[in-house]
Amino acid sequence: MKTKLSRNSLRSVLLLLVILFATLAANAQQEPRLYTYSTIDALLAGVYDGDLTVAELRTKGNFGLGTFNRLDGEMIMLDGVCYHAKSDGTVVVAGPEEKTPLAYVTRFRTTATVRPGAALSLLELEKWLDQRLQNKNLFYAIRIDGLFRDVSVRAVPPQSEPYKPLAEVVRTQVVHDYAETRGVLVGIRSPAFTRGVSVPGYHWHYLTGDRKHGGHVLKLTLAEGSARFQEIAALDLQLPRSEGFAKADQERDRAQELKKVEGER
Amino acid sequence: MKTKLSRNSLRSVLLLLVILFATLAANAQQEPRLYTYSTIDALLAGVYDGDLTVAELRTKGNFGLGTFNRLDGEMIMLDGVCYHAKSDGTVVVAGPEEKTPLAYVTRFRTTATVRPGAALSLLELEKWLDQRLQNKNLFYAIRIDGLFRDVSVRAVPPQSEPYKPLAEVVRTQVVHDYAETRGVLVGIRSPAFTRGVSVPGYHWHYLTGDRKHGGHVLKLTLAEGSARFQEIAALDLQLPRSEGFAKADQERDRAQELKKVEGER
Numbered sequence: 001m002k003t004k005l006s007r008n009s010l011r012s013v014l015l016l017l018v019i020l021f022a023t024l025a026a027n028a029q030q031e032p033r034l035y036t037y038s039t040i041d042a043l044l045a046g047v048y049d050g051d052l053t054v055a056e057l058r059t060k061g062n063f064g065l066g067t068f069n070r071l072d073g074e075m076i077m078l079d080g081v082c083y084h085a086k087s088d089g090t091v092v093v094a095g096p097e098e099k100t101p102l103a104y105v106t107r108f109r110t111t112a113t114v115r116p117g118a119a120l121s122l123l124e125l126e127k128w129l130d131q132r133l134q135n136k137n138l139f140y141a142i143r144i145d146g147l148f149r150d151v152s153v154r155a156v157p158p159q160s161e162p163y164k165p166l167a168e169v170v171r172t173q174v175v176h177d178y179a180e181t182r183g184v185l186v187g188i189r190s191p192a193f194t195r196g197v198s199v200p201g202y203h204w205h206y207l208t209g210d211r212k213h214g215g216h217v218l219k220l221t222l223a224e225g226s227a228r229f230q231e232i233a234a235l236d237l238q239l240p241r242s243e244g245f246a247k248a249d250q251e252r253d254r255a256q257e258l259k260k261v262e263g264e265r
Numbered sequence: 266m267k268t269k270l271s272r273n274s275l276r277s278v279l280l281l282l283v284i285l286f287a288t289l290a291a292n293a294q295q296e297p298r299l300y301t302y303s304t305i306d307a308l309l310a311g312v313y314d315g316d317l318t319v320a321e322l323r324t325k326g327n328f329g330l331g332t333f334n335r336l337d338g339e340m341i342m343l344d345g346v347c348y349h350a351k352s353d354g355t356v357v358v359a360g361p362e363e364k365t366p367l368a369y370v371t372r373f374r375t376t377a378t379v380r381p382g383a384a385l386s387l388l389e390l391e392k393w394l395d396q397r398l399q400n401k402n403l404f405y406a407i408r409i410d411g412l413f414r415d416v417s418v419r420a421v422p423p424q425s426e427p428y429k430p431l432a433e434v435v436r437t438q439v440v441h442d443y444a445e446t447r448g449v450l451v452g453i454r455s456p457a458f459t460r461g462v463s464v465p466g467y468h469w470h471y472l473t474g475d476r477k478h479g480g481h482v483l484k485l486t487l488a489e490g491s492a493r494f495q496e497i498a499a500l501d502l503q504l505p506r507s508e509g510f511a512k513a514d515q516e517r518d519r520a521q522e523l524k525k526v527e528g529e530r
Contacts, residue, residue: 006271006274009271009274009275009277009278010274012274012278013274013277013278013281016278016281016282016285017281019285020281020284020285039458041458042402042458134511135511136511136515136516137307137504137510137511137513137515138504138506138511191504191515192461192515192516192517193304193306193307193461193462193515194461194462195461196457196458196459196460196461197458197459197462233503233504233505233506234501234502234503234504235500235501235502235504236499236500236501236502237499237500237501237502238498238499239402239403239456239498239499239500240498241400241403241498245402246399246400246401246402246403248402250401250402250456250457250458251401251457252457253518
């Protein structure tokens with residue numbers, strides 16, 4: 001009797017293990033997804049507070065970018081670490097309870113690596129990438145480890161309520177310039193038809209090699225480096241249920257405002 | 266020895282069962298999501314063939330709307346059944362291997378029910394709903410079971426390659442008018458900032474009570490009925506990896522084309 005029970009139990013254990021591993025394997029094999037919290041139009045409208053914590057965001061991906069509540073600086077997620085670039089140009093690791101009003105993250109797996117043969121400005125870099133990221137109607141996560149002749153980044157100081165629209169706030173942005181710096185560009189390229197939700201085209205944040213400085217990229221010259229990218233065909237968009245998000249005017253086309261905010265190429 | 270093994274095995278079985286049920290419970294508790302395959306801009310550009318089967322789509326939701334490959338008619342998903350409205354106005358249940366180039370589905374759970382007090386035209390119905398669906402920056406799935414004084418629906422006949430843009434194709438649409446008809450309106454309301462991906466505002470398909478007729482709604486008069494709706498804050502967007510989708514011009518703003526295609530209110 002005891003032996004029989006034992007065998008049945010073992011069989012059940014094995015069966016459940018198979019189910020469990022099949023479930024885990026199915027999750028692991030899932031194609032890459034871009035997890036997006038809130039929308040660029042909400043940020044442009046002045047929705048600077050979200051309910052998503054850094055701890056929750058880290059369950060959605062290990063690579064990406066965004067900002068923090070009160071529009072306090074810039075977010076860079078790299079190798080699973082969520083960095084917080086402040087308006088004074090310094091970078092700290094974000095605490096798990098910090099919250100974000102806007103973030104784009106993915107689980108980064110390199111699908112291709114390319115190396116530019118010459119120094120490139122930001123515009124040249126984007127044109128060069130455009131020839132390599134062939135499907136403009138999908139998303140791309142792009143990681144560029146390199147040596148930069150110069151990089152200009154900005155970060156915005158934390159805001160106080162009542163919040164002003166982003167196009168006004170960026171006038172108070174603080175710009176920091178770095179020369180001959182080694183570091184990592186964290187980029188997301190979004191298709192044009194996701195305007196309103198994402199930043200159409202390229203969106204870059206920079207983090208220095210020592211992880212001490214960084215921010216939202218305004219311009220740069222890449223001296224040498226390698227670009228790794230991942231094609232992404234699935235978007236997980238989570239809209240906030242906050243009153244601020246509900247009330248934000250997200251009807252009108254904010255393309256012109258976005259151009260001002262992102263910095264001209 | 267045997268007893269000990271048996272106890273350990275039982276303990277393992279119990280532990281695995283707990284893990285398994287926790288996983289299942291977590292999935293079941295997931296908040297409502299709108300699964301979207303491809304984009305309205307791709308359809309407007311003439312991408313009329315997708316790779317998603319009806320069988321796969323039915324794993325993503327039990328309620329929604331869309332179309333079929335070659336733009337062959339209109340799709341209505343209701344109570345888990347995927348209906349295919351042909352251009353002759355007749356409706357059949359879609360086969361599991363039929364494919365769709367564009368679909369929006371969700372797992373419908375009623376979060377509120379409202380009843381209009383008087384007969385309403387389509388425009389009046391939408392204004393009346395606008396006062397009840399309070400958050401215009403979220404999605405809504407809307408189901409209206411009612412008696413309609415009149416309903417005009419259209420369906421498009423299947424196209425042949427090379428495909429023309431949708432704004433041209435709809436000139437060949439076939440319109441069917443139904444008077445004093447009982448049936449169900451299947452609707453999705455999308456926020457303005459998802460233009461490009463979804464149809465901003467309301468999008469309605471109609472299915473008669475006997476499930477024999479239906480299509481894309483152009484106009485109607487609702488005599489009486491009840492509207493059930495579900496608020497949706499999460500979008501799962503799956504972009505096709507087809508060459509047709511990759512090559513489609515989804516750069517420009519197609520709002521005016523969409524207006525022509527959807528039919529003026």
